Amino acid sequence: MTAVRPDIAPKQAPEATRFPTGFVWGAATAAYQVEGAAAEDGRTPSIWDTFSHTPGKVHNGDTGDIAADHYHRFRDDVALMKQLGLKAYRFSISWSRVQPTGRGPAVERGLDFYRKLVDELLEAGIAPVATLYHWDLPQELEDAGGWPQRVTAERFADYAAIMAGALGDRVATWTTFNEPWCSAFLGYGSGVHAPGRTEPASALRAAHHLNLAHGRAIEVLRGQLPAAAQTSVTLNLHQVRPLTASAADADAARRIDAVGNRIFTGPMLKGAYPEDLLADTAHLVDWPTLVQDGDLAAISRPVDVLGVNYYTPTLVSTPAEGAGSTRNDGHGASDYSPWPGSEHVAFHLAEGKERTAMNWAIDPDGLYNLLLDVTREHPGVPLMVTENGAAFDDYVSPEGRVEDPERIAYLHGHLDAVQRAVADGADVRGYFLWSLMDNFEWAYGYSKRFGTVYVDYASQRRIPKASAHWYADVIRRHALPSAGLS
Ligand code: FCB
Numbered sequence: 001m002t003a004v005r006p007d008i009a010p011k012q013a014p015e016a017t018r019f020p021t022g023f024v025w026g027a028a029t030a031a032y033q034v035e036g037a038a039a040e041d042g043r044t045p046s047i048w049d050t051f052s053h054t055p056g057k058v059h060n061g062d063t064g065d066i067a068a069d070h071y072h073r074f075r076d077d078v079a080l081m082k083q084l085g086l087k088a089y090r091f092s093i094s095w096s097r098v099q100p101t102g103r104g105p106a107v108e109r110g111l112d113f114y115r116k117l118v119d120e121l122l123e124a125g126i127a128p129v130a131t132l133y134h135w136d137l138p139q140e141l142e143d144a145g146g147w148p149q150r151v152t153a154e155r156f157a158d159y160a161a162i163m164a165g166a167l168g169d170r171v172a173t174w175t176t177f178n179e180p181w182c183s184a185f186l187g188y189g190s191g192v193h194a195p196g197r198t199e200p201a202s203a204l205r206a207a208h209h210l211n212l213a214h215g216r217a218i219e220v221l222r223g224q225l226p227a228a229a230q231t232s233v234t235l236n237l238h239q240v241r242p243l244t245a246s247a248a249d250a251d252a253a254r255r256i257d258a259v260g261n262r263i264f265t266g267p268m269l270k271g272a273y274p275e276d277l278l279a280d281t282a283h284l285v286d287w288p289t290l291v292q293d294g295d296l297a298a299i300s301r302p303v304d305v306l307g308v309n310y311y312t313p314t315l316v317s318t319p320a321e322g323a324g325s326t327r328n329d330g331h332g333a334s335d336y337s338p339w340p341g342s343e344h345v346a347f348h349l350a351e352g353k354e355r356t357a358m359n360w361a362i363d364p365d366g367l368y369n370l371l372l373d374v375t376r377e378h379p380g381v382p383l384m385v386t387e388n389g390a391a392f393d394d395y396v397s398p399e400g401r402v403e404d405p406e407r408i409a410y411l412h413g414h415l416d417a418v419q420r421a422v423a424d425g426a427d428v429r430g431y432f433l434w435s436l437m438d439n440f441e442w443a444y445g446y447s448k449r450f451g452t453v454y455v456d457y458a459s460q461r462r463i464p465k466a467s468a469h470w471y472a473d474v475i476r477r478h479a480l481p482s483a484g485l486s
Pocket of ligand 1: 178179236309387434441442
């Protein structure tokens with residue numbers, strides 16, 4: 001482990017550009033992306049193990065079998081987090097590690113890993129933020145039909161009860177799902193994520209059952225956790241913009257907002273699915289049969305915080321009759337659309353913007369607008385940026401350093417956007433950088449590096465990148481450095 005560079009003399013930021021008192025500085029990872037130890041201590045395959053081991057599904061045939069070996073190196077990783085001054089660590093729990101078949105009793109060895117991780121964090125003064133589900137459904141539950149089946153939501157509630165029982169005394173912040181949109185629409189729609197199914201109707205059914213599972217889990221968590229515990233869900237809300245001012249492009253934006261965002265925020269935060277979504281997708285699912293009595297009341301149980309993940313905006317249009325639509329929506333190439341009912345919508349890359357290694361446009365104003373849009377649409381709901389960051393083609397210099405000025409610029413721009421949104425009325429409680437360290441980037445395997453800490457996969461050596469030192473400095477100051485200091 002490389003030591004963090006000494007502090008630069010702290011400088012007070014002017015009042016207007018300060019982050020709120022108590023603003024939480026964190027970093028995030030997810031179980032399948034970092035843990036490895038895929039077949040240890042009773043863990044069985046999840047849909048991501050099956051998918052990554054299926055030829056042609058993941059770049060270079062990469063798998064999460066070893067990943068960043070966090071399962072064995074978590075103590076060193078927590079020590080590194082402490083050196084960086086992190087106040088919180090957002091991680092996810094591998095369902096098939098703690099309840100291998102997705103039903104029945106828990107496996108103590110699996111639970112022990114998370115107990116030890118959490119204890120290590122608390123000892124280091126770092127708040128654990130636990131996500132129950134970051135895309136890794138136990139394979140047995142997929143074999144029984146997966147998220148398109150209603151019973152999967154009940155299985156999830158049982159799993160939530162196991163985890164609340166095991167960690168409820170020491171984890172104060174809980175998140176049910178990470179980006180259910182990806183689970184439903186990339187997993188069952190375009191098929192670029194596990195389980196790789198390409199069934200538009202199943203994708204919509206999955207979305208409803210993920211919503212239901214969220215609501216059921218919130219009920220369980222509320223019933224079992226101490227009153228002071230915070231519950232939340234994390235959504236990748238698409239910051240949708242029409243390409244032109246035309247009515248056709250406005251309709252494209254409305255549609256993608258419906259099936260990308262309001263399909264979750266509607267039932268969760270307003271207790272109803274949006275009428276336009278139901279109309280756009282009525283030919284695919286029979287919503288009155290899918291949504292049963294009591295479902296919406298369950299799904300709309302209040303959360304204490306809404307987690308928002310943001311990377312880049314989504315620019316859309318309705319192509320002229322006969323023109324083919326482009327699938328370049330930033331979520332991976334597929335012949336199948338992840339936008340059921342709105343397959344004709346075309347996606348565009350904003351002109352004149354710098355891009356990350358994912359070819360995503362860098363646009364901090366998108367985060368500013370997103371935070372204010374959510375604030376306007378759902379007043380009174382506290383927000384947390386649970387993921388934000390960028391992949392670049394990082395490498396280790398002959399001197400053993402990783403210089404990533406583009407990532408520093410990205411983070412600076414987006415943290416400045418958070419600050420501006422706060423100044424303009426958004427109640428943002430914290431920021432989690434994606435990611436603490438380089439990891440298995442889903443269908444892109446290890447080819448994309450999002451970490452603020454570099455991982456040399458051959459040796460598993462960690463090297464904090466320049467951005468890690470920069471972020472540590474921001475945390476110490478509780479403010480962005482003024483120009484020239486970064
Ligand atoms: C988000 C995922 C996270 C990571 C980043 C880059 O959609 O939640 O696991 O892959 O994108």
